[in-house]
Each structure stands twice: as C-alpha cells, then as structure tokens.
Amino acid sequence: MKVECVKTKISGVISKIERIAGKNQHLPILNCFLLEAIGGELSVSVTNLDLGVVVKLPVRVSVEGRVAVPAVVFAGVLSQLPEDSNVVFELIDTNFVVSTKHTKTNIKTLPTDDFPTIPISKEGARVVLLGADLIKGLQLVAYSSATSSMKPELSSVVVRGDHKDLVFVATDSFRLAEKKIPMKKGVLFDNILLPFKNVADITKIFEGYRGEIELSIHKNQIVLLGGGFCVVSRVVEGNFPDYQQIIPKGATTEGIVLKQDLVSALKLANIFSGTFHEISFHITPNKKLCELSSESGHVGKNVMRLDAVVKGEEISVSFNHRYIMDCFQSISGDSVSLNFNGPHKPLVIRSAGDSSFTYLVMPMNK
Numbered sequence: 512m513k514v515e516c517v518k519t520k521i522s523g524v525i526s527k528i529e530r531i532a533g534k535n536q537h538l539p540i541l542n543c544f545l546l547e548a549i550g551g552e553l554s555v556s557v558t559n560l561d562l563g564v565v566v567k568l569p570v571r572v573s574v575e576g577r578v579a580v581p582a583v584v585f586a587g588v589l590s591q592l593p594e595d596s597n598v599v600f601e602l603i604d605t606n607f608v609v610s611t612k613h614t615k616t617n618i619k620t621l622p623t624d625d626f627p628t629i630p631i632s633k634e635g636a637r638v639v640l641l642g643a644d645l646i647k648g649l650q651l652v653a654y655s656s657a658t659s660s661m662k663p664e665l666s667s668v669v670v671r672g673d674h675k676d677l678v679f680v681a682t683d684s685f686r687l688a689e690k691k692i693p694m695k696k697g698v699l700f701d702n703i704l705l706p707f708k709n710v711a712d713i714t715k716i717f718e719g720y721r722g723e724i725e726l727s728i729h730k731n732q733i734v735l736l737g738g739g740f741c742v743v744s745r746v747v748e749g750n751f752p753d754y755q756q757i758i759p760k761g762a763t764t765e766g767i768v769l770k771q772d773l774v775s776a777l778k779l780a781n782i783f784s785g786t787f788h789e790i791s792f793h794i795t796p797n798k799k800l801c802e803l804s805s806e807s808g809h810v811g812k813n814v815m816r817l818d819a820v821v822k823g824e825e826i827s828v829s830f831n832h833r834y835i836m837d838c839f840q841s842i843s844g845d846s847v848s849l850n851f852n853g854p855h856k857p858l859v860i861r862s863a864g865d866s867s868f869t870y871l872v873m874p875m876n877k
Contacts, residue, residue: 512576672698
C-alpha cells in the first residue's frame with residue numbers, strides 16, 4: 512500500500528472520528544483505524560461495535576492495499592505535521608510509514624483480518640433531512656438524557672418525524688427536554704432511540720455540515736449518510752416513556768422574567784445551595800416578584816428578588832439548581848416563561864413567545 516495526500520484533508524477527518532476508537536484492552540483491533548486504498552480513494556473506517564464510521568477521501572494511490580493502524584498514535588503523528596505538507600503513507604512489511612519532506616515515522620500495525628465488518632444495510636425506510644436541523648435538535652436536548660445505562664431507553668435521545676415537525680426528546684426522569692424543528696417537507700417516522708454516548712460523536716462528525724443527511728432506518732440500527740461520511744449507529748430497543756401525558760396543558764402560576772437576570776440569580780443562589788443543590792422559588796403575583804432563595808448551614812443564606820410579569824396563584828417550590836441551569840443553552844430568547852402547576856407538579860420552562868422548545872423539571876421532595 513502506498514498513497515499520497517494533503518495533510519489537512521486527512522487530519523480534518525481523523526479529528527472528527529478518533530475518539531470513537533477507544534482503549535479496549537481485550538480487543539486491541541478496536542483501537543485502530545482501518546485504512547484501505549482502492550482506485551483513487553482512501554477509505555478510513557473506525558468502530559467501537561456500538562458506532563461505526565466509514566469515510567472516503569480522494570488521494571493519489573500508487574499501490575493499493577489495507578492496513579490497521581493504532582488510532583491514537585496515527586492521530587498524534589498527523590497533528591504534529593506541517594499543515595500545508597503532502598503526506599505519503601506506505602506499508603512496508605508490518606510497519607506503516609508516514610513520511611513528509613522533513614519527517615519519517617514508522618508505526619506498528621495489527622492484522623487487518625481482525626477488524627470487524629461495519630454492517631451497512633441498504634434496506635429500510637429512508638428520510639432526508641438538513642444536517643443543520645439534525646445536529647441542532649440533538650444538541651438542544653441531549654444533556655437531559657440519563658448517563659447511566661440501567662434504563663437504556665432513558666440513556667438515549669429520541670428522534671421522531673411528526674408530520675410538519677422534526678421532534679427531539681430526552682429525559683432522565685428528573686427533567687425532560689423537547690425540541691420541535693419545523694420542516695418544509697413533511698416527515699413521518701416513529702421514534703428512533705439513539706444511544707446518548709453515540710450522539711456526541713454524531714454531532715461532532717456532522718457539526719458545521721450544511722448539506723443534506725440521508726437517514727436509513729432499520730430495526731437494530733440507523734445509517735446516516737452525508738458530507739462523505741457513512742455513520743452506522745446501534746439503536747436502543749424498547750419503548751420511550753409516553754411523556755406527552757405528563758406535560759401540563761396550562762398553568763396555575765405563570766411568571767415571565769429576563770433570561771440573563773434569572774441565570775445570574777441562579778448562579779448566585781448555587782453558592783449557598785448546599786449538598787443537594789436545592790434552590791427555592793417563591794412567586795408572588797400581587798407584588799409581581801419572582802424570589803429565589805437558597806441556604807446552607809455551612810455557608811449562609813441568599814435571597815434574590817427579580818422583577819417579573821406574574822399571574823395566577825402564589826407558590827413556593829424547590830428544584831435542583833443544575834437541572835434548571837442546563838436548559839438555558841437551548842433557549843435563544845431574552846425572556847423566559849416559568850409555568851407552575853402546584854408545589855408537587857413539574858415546572859415547565861419555555862422561551863417567552865416560542866413554544867418550539869419545552870423543558871420540564873420535577874420539584875425536589877421535602
């Protein structure tokens with residue numbers, strides 16, 4: 512095998528996929544990239560058996576062949592080469608030689624026959640979406656997924672085609688985030704449960720890509736094609752909770768505050784929130800106030816009052832500070848709507864005047 516290409520072309524691809532190759536002590540081949548030179552292309556494959564990626568690059572191929580090279584070593588070598596240099600990759604015996612005008616590096620390889628086949632099915636339902644819409648939706652809700660794998664359906668992000676909207680949902684049972692992105696062309700497909708740990712890699716691969724992504728949906732996997740990448744992800748088997756029935760239709764108390772004022776108040780309150788990060792909201796409609804308070808026996812007490820447009824009943828309820836703070840990365844407006852339905856019901860947070868993003872937070876038990 513012998514190929515030549517511009518360093519910037521391959522290094523950009525490698526930086527997007529290198530972390531998929533983990534540190535697997537039992538299967539060292541999973542720590543490798545599989546490089547295959549055929550015709551005028553170099554194919555780069557990587558998999559952790561949960562997520563697989565294949566990407567093809569145009570290169571000058573002198574000798575066709577394939578090699579399995581440790582991903583961390585290969586990425587490290589590429590990162591130190593000059594940006595504008597031409598790089599020659601050559602397999603000599605069991606050594607993978609990376610050379611430029613001024614450098615030459617030998618990397619030990621592994622048997623290519625041990626590299627697992629990435630299953631790319633050509634059957635199943637197909638949906639075409641804008642890459643920007645898919646990535647935006649995933650990023651706006653993924654933080655609400657459970658990080659534990661005890662309940663796989665909760666450690667996932669749901670993608671659903673709901674006629675005119677592309678819907679993204681995630682929950683860890685303490686909070687829930689839903690984002691709806693309007694589609695010019697109607698899309699209709701059932702829930703796809705993407706594993707949470709795969710979502711970060713998918714968003715990194717397609718981040719900044721403005722073209723279309725074709726989804727090929729199957730029972731046990733989903734294939735994403737776009738920007739020269741073919742990404743194959745396992746999908747979670749199981750049923751996502753019927754969350755729509757727990758979203759309150761109205762509110763007994765509603766308060767609208769400036770987002771930046773609320774964020775600043777929450778940051779200050781967190782200093783005094785104690786071990787359980789508990790922050791209390793007290794809404795007083797007749798005084799048009801939203802009051803936040805927190806207290807720690809070791810640190811002290813803080814009370815902050817925010818001007819608010821308030822209507823409904825007076826209410827006091829406590830929440831985990833982190834669960835409230837997380838949602839503001841998904842709210843683009845200047846004002847936030849806080850919708851309460853009693854001290855034991857979830858708080859619904861939305862951007863004032865925009866119902867496309869909904870965030871639900873369960874109160875803390877006293």
